[in-house]
Structures are given as C-alpha cells and as structure tokens.
Amino acid sequence: MSRTTSYYDLRDALTQPDCPVCRLMARDSERYLDSLLWESVNDPGVRHKLREAQGLCHQHAWQLNRAGASLGVAILMHDVLGSVLGAMESARFQALPALSLRRAQESLDRGQLAAATANLVGRLIAKAECPACIQAGQMEEIYLSTLNEHLLGEDGFLAAYEASDGLCLPHFRQALASLREEAVFQALLTAQRTVWGRLVEHLGEFIRKNDTRFRGEPWGDESDAWLRALGTLTGARRDAGRA
Numbered sequence: 001m002s003r004t005t006s007y008y009d010l011r012d013a014l015t016q017p018d019c020p021v022c023r024l025m026a027r028d029s030e031r032y033l034d035s036l037l038w039e040s041v042n043d044p045g046v047r048h049k050l051r052e053a054q055g056l057c058h059q060h061a062w063q064l065n066r067a068g069a070s071l072g073v074a075i076l077m078h079d080v081l082g083s084v085l086g087a088m089e090s091a092r093f094q095a096l097p098a099l100s101l102r103r104a105q106e107s108l109d110r111g112q113l114a115a116a117t118a119n120l121v122g123r124l125i126a127k128a129e130c131p132a133c134i135q136a137g138q139m140e141e142i143y144l145s146t147l148n149e150h151l152l153g154e155d156g157f158l159a160a161y162e163a164s165d166g167l168c169l170p171h172f173r174q175a176l177a178s179l180r181e182e183a184v185f186q187a188l189l190t191a192q193r194t195v196w197g198r199l200v201e202h203l204g205e206f207i208r209k210n211d212t213r214f215r216g217e218p219w220g221d222e223s224d225a226w227l228r229a230l231g232t233l234t235g236a237r238r239d240a241g242r243a
Contacts, residue, residue, distance in 0.1 A: 006146040014160040018228075019168035021143045022236035028139045032132050033063055037072040050076060051083040052128035060132035087123040094119060144175050151184050151191075158187055165228060166195030168235045196232070203229055 013020035040046040055061060055077065064073050094117075147167075151157050167175060172192055179185045202225035209217055231237070 006142050007150055010143055010146050014164045018165055018231055018236040019171055021171045022168055024143055025136050025140055029132055029136050032135045037069050041072045041075050047079050049131045050080055053130050054126040055080045056132055057130035060130055091120040148184055151187055162191045162194050166192050169233050170235050
C-alpha cells in the first residue's frame with residue numbers, strides 16, 4: 001500500500017495530544033496564512049478569491065494578527081474593502097408603497113428582511129467561502145480518507161489510534177460517514193470507544209480529586225481531562241493546540 005505525505009503527517013499527529021485531524025488542520029491553516037501573507041499578497045488570482053469571499057472568516061482573519069503581518073494585511077484588506085465600497089455605490093432605499101402586501105407583512109413580522117434594503121444586502125453577501133476554510137476542508141477530507149485507508153493492515157494506525165486522544169466527535173462522525181468496509185468500521189468503533197472510555201475515567205477521577213476528602217492526592221493524566229473533553233465534543237481549538 002502506498003504511503004503519502006498525509007500518511008506520515010497523520011502518523012505523527014497521533015502521537016500528540018488532541019484530535020489528530022484538528023491538529024493537522026490547525027497546522028495547515030497556519031501554513032496557508034503564512035503563504036498568503038509572505039508570498040501571495042500581490043497575486044491577482046488570490047486577491048480575486050478574497051474579494052469574492054469578502055476577506056476571510058472570523059477565525060482565519062484574526063489569525064492574521066501576527067508579528068510582521070501588518071503591511072500584508074493592510075494591502076489585502078484595502079483591496080477587499082475597496083470592493084465592498086464598490087458594491088455600495090448607487091445604493092438606494094427602495095421604499096414600498098404604503099398599501100402593499102409586503103409592507104403589511106413586514107409591519108407584522110419585524111424579523112422579516114426589509115425589501116427596501118434587500119438589493120444592497122444581496123450585494124454585500126459574500127459570493128464565495130473563505131479561501132482558508134476551503135483549503136482546510138480539502139485537507140480535512142484527505143486526512144480522514146487516509147485514516148480510514150490505513151487504519152488496518154501492516155503499519156496501520158490502529159495501535160497508535162487506541163493510545164491517542166482519538167478523533168473529536170465531529171471528525172469521528174465524518175470518518176464514519178465515508179466508511180464502506182465493515183472491518184474498518186468495527187476497528188474504528190472499538191478504538192474510539194476505548195479512547196473515550198479512558199477519557200470518561202479521567203473525568204471521573206478529576207471530579208473525585210476535587211472532593212475535599214481527596215484533594216491531597218497528586219494529579220495525574222486526569223488533570224486536563226476537562227479540557228480534553230471540551231475538545232473531544234466540539235473539536236480541538238484550531239488556533240492553538242495543546243503543547
């Protein structure tokens with residue numbers, strides 16, 4: 001069976017804390033943003049994609065707040081904001097007739113979008129997804145496919161997976177959704193139950209040691225179980241994995 005870069009990346013990530021796919025996506029996002037800032041600021045194709053997406057999503061935009069990035073960010077945002085301002089040109093408040101049905105509906109439902117401003121609102125909606133999110137999504141699919149493909153067999157991930165923090169719940173669902181082989185399904189399910197069973201035990205021990213009767217006992221692997229549980233259920237933080 002062939003070995004790709006994603007195989008070795010995933011193998012290494014399984015030896016580190018947190019969901020391996022979340023960890024790799026965080027790394028890849030950092031690499032994408034570094035490339036954006038230091039290599040692609042003046043790339044016409046990249047600038048077009050950013051204009052279509054109206055910049056980056058909230059998470060990736062704030063990850064640009066790093067040492068030495070100010071000029072690159074200023075250039076990119078100058079371009080994007082210029083495009084947004086262009087969309088606002090010739091905008092008009094399109095008032096509805098006083099006796100129109102739509103105006104009556106809007107007066108009864110204040111949560112309904114206002115027809116008078118709908119045209120401008122439509123212009124200010126991004127026409128494309130955040131480019132960093134697109135890149136992360138593509139790599140996410142590759143890592144999950146690699147995990148399923150190499151979980152079993154010689155040099156498979158199974159033993160390392162059982163000893164790791166396993167996938168977070170969102171990525172576990174995604175991994176299951178693409179499975180076609182029963183043997184891989186059974187192995188992944190058993191391994192995930194082992195991983196999460198261990199976490200549940202750590203949570204129980206964490207709770208026990210917070211009881212005043214046992215607070216003198218030294219802390220072990222359970223000391224950060226509450227943080228691992230947050231990451232397990234929602235996905236590890238992609239801006240800063242645990243060391």
